[in-house]
Amino acid sequence: MTKNSEKLIESYEISKQSIDGVINPLEVIQLFEKHQIEYMLVGGHMLAYHTDNPRATVDVDFIIAKKDFKQAVSIINNVYPNLILNDKNHHITFDDKNDTSKHSERIDLIKDEFPLFKLVLKSIQNTNEEIKIPILEAAIVLKFAACISPNRPEEDKLVDQADLIQLIKSNNNLNKKIVSTLSESIYTGGSNELMQVIEDVLNNKAINL
Amino acid sequence: MKIKINKWGNSHGIRLSASLLEHLNVKNGNQIEFRLTNEGIELLKNNNSIDFLNQVKTQVLDDLIKQSFPVSLTTNPNIEAENDYIVIGVNPTKPIIREVEKGYLGAYRTLADAKYAARQLIQQSIDEAKHSLSEVRQIGIDTIRYIEL
Numbered sequence: 001m002t003k004n005s006e007k008l009i010e011s012y013e014i015s016k017q018s019i020d021g022v023i024n025p026l027e028v029i030q031l032f033e034k035h036q037i038e039y040m041l042v043g044g045h046m047l048a049y050h051t052d053n054p055r056a057t058v059d060v061d062f063i064i065a066k067k068d069f070k071q072a073v074s075i076i077n078n079v080y081p082n083l084i085l086n087d088k089n090h091h092i093t094f095d096d097k098n099d100t101s102k103h104s105e106r107i108d109l110i111k112d113e114f115p116l117f118k119l120v121l122k123s124i125q126n127t128n129e130e131i132k133i134p135i136l137e138a139a140i141v142l143k144f145a146a147c148i149s150p151n152r153p154e155e156d157k158l159v160d161q162a163d164l165i166q167l168i169k170s171n172n173n174l175n176k177k178i179v180s181t182l183s184e185s186i187y188t189g190g191s192n193e194l195m196q197v198i199e200d201v202l203n204n205k206a207i208n209l
Numbered sequence: 210m211k212i213k214i215n216k217w218g219n220s221h222g223i224r225l226s227a228s229l230l231e232h233l234n235v236k237n238g239n240q241i242e243f244r245l246t247n248e249g250i251e252l253l254k255n256n257n258s259i260d261f262l263n264q265v266k267t268q269v270l271d272d273l274i275k276q277s278f279p280v281s282l283t284t285n286p287n288i289e290a291e292n293d294y295i296v297i298g299v300n301p302t303k304p305i306i307r308e309v310e311k312g313y314l315g316a317y318r319t320l321a322d323a324k325y326a327a328r329q330l331i332q333q334s335i336d337e338a339k340h341s342l343s344e345v346r347q348i349g350i351d352t353i354r355y356i357e358l
Contacts, residue, residue: 114356115354145356148346149356150343152356187350187354188350189346193346208335
């Protein structure tokens with residue numbers, strides 16, 4: 001087992017301690033690799049990978065290329081028949097029927113409908129193994145996009161903001177050109193805002209998004 | 210105060226000193242309203258600038274501070290004290306709590322009530338600031354591709 005796999009196992013183990021029925025991300029990754037699905041692991045496990053600071057997460061999140069989306073849904077349906085498919089328009093979640101809370105999702109397949117998601121699918125971290133995770137710059141921009149989205153619940157955005165700070169502080173040698181290109185795909189001027197946020201975080205200033 | 214009339218092309222003009230311009234809240238090149246009165250001509254202050262708004266805020270704050278006193282120590286903020294308390298929200302992100310004499314219009318009876326009102330003011334400001342941050346992003350931009358998850 002490589003160090004990269006270990007990080008994902010660690011975040012899975014932490015999640016397992018506090019949430020019933022969580023799915024092992026490596027298990028799903030192996031399925032997608034086997035069926036040559038174009039995917040990218042994002043969400044809480046991505047954070048664990050980049051920050052060495054894993055936290056519990058209820059689900060395994062993937063961005064899936066449009067061409068492979070139907071097949072990916074079909075694979076998950078077949079392999080995890082106990083999970084309930086829940087079509088949420090821009091993404092499909094597979095939920096734990098025994099979990100009555102609003103955090104019942106265990107696998108989340110996200111359509112690459114947004115320009116940023118399409119770019120992220122191409123921003124693969126070189127892990128020397130069959131795990132497709134976005135490079136740190138892409139991870140930061142994804143978290144930034146989540147932080148500024150008015151569509152996300154406030155409580156989720158508080159976690160997003162804490163995640164964003166951790167990601168920014170995890171490496172001093174960010175490729176600003178990549179960050180800039182990716183963040184401009186959210187909105188024209190997004191690059192300036194994120195660059196300012198990065199500078200503020202690195203100078204230990206409070207940020208509010 | 211007397212001002213000399215000077216010829217200016219085919220017309221005549223009067224000079225306004227820097228202090229008068231400041232008083233009128235105008236700068237070189239600005240337009241100014243005037244009206245004819247029984248006594249002569251009245252030049253009207255420019256009340257439409259951000260600077261003027263800030264001047265008014267400062268003036269209101271100064272007046273309220275003069276009418277009130279610093280908060281004195283209390284052993285129990287939940288009981289009525291000798292004075293009442295006001296929350297000055299001229300800057301809602303930084304409300305000021307002051308003591309006022311009993312019966313002051315809109316004052317709170319206890320320090321605890323005034324603190325609660327101040328916190329509400331700050332919280333409301335934070336909520337409004339977040340909303341306006343979203344609006345600022347949208348200004349002059351065709352589309353923001355927000356993640357809809």
